[in-house]
Amino acid sequence: MASVVFYFQVHQPFRLRRYSIFDSDSNYFDDKRNAEICRKVAAKCYAPANAVMLDLIKRHEGRFRISYSLTGAVIRQLQQWAPEVLDSFRALARTGAVEFIAETYYHSLSFLYSRAEFVAQTAAQVDLMEELFGQRPRVFRNTELTYNNDVARVVEEMGFDGILTEGADHVLGYRSPTFVYNPPTCRRLRLLMKNYRLSDDIAFRFSNRGWAEWPLTTEKFAGWVDQINGNGYVCNLFMDYETFGEHQWADTGIFKFIDALPGAVMQTGKNDFLTVAQAIDRYPSVGEVDVPHMISWADTERDISAWLGNSMQANALHDVYELADSVLATGDAALIDDWRRLQTSDHFYYMCTKWFSDGDVHKYFNPYESPYAAYINYMNILENVRARIAGA
Amino acid sequence: MKVFMLGWEFPPHISGGLGTACFGLTKGLDAVGVEVSFVLPTAVPADTRTHVTLRTPDALANPPLPGRAAANLATVAGEASATAAAVEAFKHVTLHQVEAYLSPYARPELTSRETALLLEQITQQLAAGTTIEQLGPLGQLLPGALPASLPAALAHSLAPAAGGMPSGAMDKGPGANYAGDLMGQVYRYARLALELSKREDFDVVHAHDWMTYPAGLAVAAATGKPLVVHVHSTEFDRAGESPNQQVYDIERMGMHAAARVVCVSGLTRNIVVRRYGVDPARTDVVYNAVEMPAAGAPWRLAPLRRNEKIVLFLGRLTMQKGPEYFLRAARMVVDRYPNVRFVMAGSGDMITACVKEAADLKLGRYVTFTGFLRGPDVDRAFEMADLYVMPSVSEPFGIAPLEAMSHNVPVLISKQSGVSEVLTHVLKVDFWDVDEMANKILAVLKHPPLQKTLRQCGSTELRKLSWKDSAQKLKDIYCQVADEPR
Numbered sequence: 001m002a003s004v005v006f007y008f009q010v011h012q013p014f015r016l017r018r019y020s021i022f023d024s025d026s027n028y029f030d031d032k033r034n035a036e037i038c039r040k041v042a043a044k045c046y047a048p049a050n051a052v053m054l055d056l057i058k059r060h061e062g063r064f065r066i067s068y069s070l071t072g073a074v075i076r077q078l079q080q081w082a083p084e085v086l087d088s089f090r091a092l093a094r095t096g097a098v099e100f101i102a103e104t105y106y107h108s109l110s111f112l113y114s115r116a117e118f119v120a121q122t123a124a125q126v127d128l129m130e131e132l133f134g135q136r137p138r139v140f141r142n143t144e145l146t147y148n149n150d151v152a153r154v155v156e157e158m159g160f161d162g163i164l165t166e167g168a169d170h171v172l173g174y175r176s177p178t179f180v181y182n183p184p185t186c187r188r189l190r191l192l193m194k195n196y197r198l199s200d201d202i203a204f205r206f207s208n209r210g211w212a213e214w215p216l217t218t219e220k221f222a223g224w225v226d227q228i229n230g231n232g233y234v235c236n237l238f239m240d241y242e243t244f245g246e247h248q249w250a251d252t253g254i255f256k257f258i259d260a261l262p263g264a265v266m267q268t269g270k271n272d273f274l275t276v277a278q279a280i281d282r283y284p285s286v287g288e289v290d291v292p293h294m295i296s297w298a299d300t301e302r303d304i305s306a307w308l309g310n311s312m313q314a315n316a317l318h319d320v321y322e323l324a325d326s327v328l329a330t331g332d333a334a335l336i337d338d339w340r341r342l343q344t345s346d347h348f349y350y351m352c353t354k355w356f357s358d359g360d361v362h363k364y365f366n367p368y369e370s371p372y373a374a375y376i377n378y379m380n381i382l383e384n385v386r387a388r389i390a391g392a
Numbered sequence: 393m394k395v396f397m398l399g400w401e402f403p404p405h406i407s408g409g410l411g412t413a414c415f416g417l418t419k420g421l422d423a424v425g426v427e428v429s430f431v432l433p434t435a436v437p438a439d440t441r442t443h444v445t446l447r448t449p450d451a452l453a454n455p456p457l458p459g460r461a462a463a464n465l466a467t468v469a470g471e472a473s474a475t476a477a478a479v480e481a482f483k484h485v486t487l488h489q490v491e492a493y494l495s496p497y498a499r500p501e502l503t504s505r506e507t508a509l510l511l512e513q514i515t516q517q518l519a520a521g522t523t524i525e526q527l528g529p530l531g532q533l534l535p536g537a538l539p540a541s542l543p544a545a546l547a548h549s550l551a552p553a554a555g556g557m558p559s560g561a562m563d564k565g566p567g568a569n570y571a572g573d574l575m576g577q578v579y580r581y582a583r584l585a586l587e588l589s590k591r592e593d594f595d596v597v598h599a600h601d602w603m604t605y606p607a608g609l610a611v612a613a614a615t616g617k618p619l620v621v622h623v624h625s626t627e628f629d630r631a632g633e634s635p636n637q638q639v640y641d642i643e644r645m646g647m648h649a650a651a652r653v654v655c656v657s658g659l660t661r662n663i664v665v666r667r668y669g670v671d672p673a674r675t676d677v678v679y680n681a682v683e684m685p686a687a688g689a690p691w692r693l694a695p696l697r698r699n700e701k702i703v704l705f706l707g708r709l710t711m712q713k714g715p716e717y718f719l720r721a722a723r724m725v726v727d728r729y730p731n732v733r734f735v736m737a738g739s740g741d742m743i744t745a746c747v748k749e750a751a752d753l754k755l756g757r758y759v760t761f762t763g764f765l766r767g768p769d770v771d772r773a774f775e776m777a778d779l780y781v782m783p784s785v786s787e788p789f790g791i792a793p794l795e796a797m798s799h800n801v802p803v804l805i806s807k808q809s810g811v812s813e814v815l816t817h818v819l820k821v822d823f824w825d826v827d828e829m830a831n832k833i834l835a836v837l838k839h840p841p842l843q844k845t846l847r848q849c850g851s852t853e854l855r856k857l858s859w860k861d862s863a864q865k866l867k868d869i870y871c872q873v874a875d876e877p878r
Contacts, residue, residue: 020831021728310848311841353817353849372819375842376835 002228008241013346042082045245050088064262072105093133099275102137108343113321145297152183162280167193168302178232182285190280194238203239207252222264312375330392350374394427396594398604420863582607605646618651618873651873656789657810681857682794704777709740714783724830774799802846817849
C-alpha cells in the first residue's frame, strides 16, 4: 500500500506599503494591494481549487483525503476580502476528509529568535483552526518547512504528534522520503518528509514543455506513486496551494490533472490517500533522521539563506525581535499585532540578494524593485514602531 | 581586422567621461585582437601597446612606423612645452584652460587645402542629399534625412578658424558655446583625419560622438570603408529640450550615414531611434565597463576618518548631472542625520548656482565644494565616501558609478541613466524624487548592513562587466559591416 499525503500551504503576507523615513503614521500595510492580490488569488486559485477538492472528496466518498496549513495572516485577509473562500474551507472541513495543520499564526521565523513568541503564535493559530474548523491540529509545520532537531524537540514538548519538513538529499542521504521517521531527540514525534521530486513535478514542472516528462498525465503520475510499493509507504506531496491556478494557470490543465489523479491512484486498489495525522498513525517510524542544521524547502540549497542569507536580513530580523519585550509591555493590541505582522517571513525573503541579478523566482514574487528597497522600507517602519513604543 | 578610430578624448583624465570609454574600449579591442589606429585631437601619454597606434595631428609631420607609437609621442612631447603641458592641461578642460590645449591644431602647416576642398565637396553633397549613391557606403543614408540648415553650418565650419575653443565649451552643453571655434576645431579635426586616413589601411571607420562624425563621414566617403558611429551621448542629454541645431544636424547626419549606430545603453538607443529617426535594425547596444583597480596597486594611507559620514557627488556641475537634486536631498538628510558631509566634486556651468543653492538651503556646514578633481584626488574622494550619488537628469551611460563601485563604495543612481540597465546591486531613484533620494541616502547612513550588502554584492556584479566583452561585441559589429567572417 502506498499512501499519497497531500499537504497544501495557504498563505498571503500583509505586504507593506512604501514607507519613507519621512512618514510618521502607523499605517504600514498596503491594504489596497493586499486586497487586490487576495481577491485575485481567491478567484484564480482558492475558490476553484476548493471546489475541485470538495467535489473529489464527495465523488470518492471521503477516500480522497488532504491536509492544509492556513496561516492566521491569510485567514484574516480572506475574512476581509474573500469570505466565500473561507466558507468553502469550512465546507471542506465538514467532510471529515480534510485535516488542518499547525504553524505560526504570522508565518514567522520566530523559532530562531524568540521561543516565547514561537509558542504564542503557534497557540494562536491552533486556536484559530479549532474555532474555524472544529479541529485541533496534531501535526505541526514550521514556516517554509524550516526544521532541525531543536524544532522537533520543542514541538514535541508543545504536544504535537508529527512534524513536516523537506526531504532534503543532504539530510536523507541514501534513505527515501517514502518512510515515516522520527527525530533523534524525540520519542513520540513522527517526521514526514517532503518527496520533493514528485511534489515539484506537479508544483514546478507541470507546464514546463522543456521537461522530458511533459505532458504529465495522471496515468504516468499514478504509475510513479505505485512504484513506491515495496520501497516505502508514503508519497508526501507538499506544495503551495497556489500551484493550482496561480503558479500553474488553469489553461495548463492543472485542475483537470488534480481532478483525475485520485481516480488514477486508487484504480488498482493498492494505493490510497491519507491526511498527515493518519499517515503517522498508520505507519511506524523506520528510524531516526538527524538534522542538526536548519533546513527548509526553499531554493536548491534547502537551507534558510533565502531569509537569513545577507547582513540586511540578519539585521532586520534581529531588530524586529529585539523589540519583543518592549512591544509586549505596552499592552497596545494594535501595536503588538503590527509588530507580529512585521515578523512574516516574506518581508525578509524580499531582501534576499541570492540570484537577484538573474531575475528568478525571488524577483517574481517580490513587490519591491530590489532587496535594498525592501530592507530600507522595512527599517523605516521599524523605526516608527520604536517611536510608538517610546510614546506608549 | 583593423579599425580607424576617431576620438576626441583619450587619456581618461576626466573621470567617467568619453575618454574613459574610448580608452577602455580600445584596450578591450586590443585584447580581442583588433588593430586600432586612434586619431585624437590632442597629445596622449606614452602608455601604448601592441595593436594600438595612437595618431595625433602632430604625428603627421613624422609618419609613424609600426611599433613606434611611443617614438611618435616623443616627437609630440618634444614639439613644444605647450604640447607637453597639453596632456596636463587636458584635465582642465572644465577649468577653462583649453586655449593652450587646442592651439596646435590651428597651425597652418597642418591643414591641407586639398583635403579641405574634398571634405567640403563631400559634406555639401551629403547636405544636398542628391548624390548619395555616388558616395559608396554612405548610400545607406536615408532619403530626406538631411537638414536644410546644414550647408551654411558646414560652410562656416570649413572656413579657416583661428584661436582656441571657448572656455568651458566642453562642459557647457547648449547654445552658443558650440558656435564658432568648436565647430572650427571639429572640421579641422576632420580634415586632419582625412589626411591621415590616406596613409593607413583599415577595414572600418569608427567615430565617437558628434565631434568626430564629420571626420568619420569624410574618411568613409573618401575610402569607401563602412562607418560605425558610437553614441556616448546625444544633444538631448547634454542640452535637454533646447538642443543646438548644428550639433543635432551633425549627429543626425552621422547616424544616418553610418552602417551601424552603436549606443551605450537602451536608453540612448531609444533616443537615437525616436528623436533621430534611425532604423532600430541598424542600432546596437554596447555597454561600457570599468577597469578594476589592479591587484597590488600602490598601498596608500587610509584616509583620515572624521567622525562624520561622507556622501559624494562627483561629476560635472551641469544641468544634465542634476546637482540641484543632490542638494535638495541633502537638505532633507541633514535634518535627520546631522553627522554627515555632502561633497560636491567637479566644476561646471552650474557651480555658482550650486553654491548659492547650498547657501539658500542653509547647508553651509554640510556641503563641501572641491572643484575639479584629478586622478589621485578622485581615488581619494571615492575612498572617503560612504555613498556615491549620481542624480543625473539624463545619463546615456554613466561610468562613474562603476568607478565608485570599483572603489568599494555603495552607489545611488538615477533611473534615468543607462548604467542602471546593467546594475542591480545599487540603489535607484528617479532624479526628481528628492524625498526618495533622501530616504535612501539616510538608509545607507543609518544602516551599516545596507552598505555592507551593497558593497559585497556590488563587487561581484562589477566583475561581470568587462571592456573585453564590450570590445568583443564591437568586433562582431565590425565584422558584420566589413562583411568579413568573424
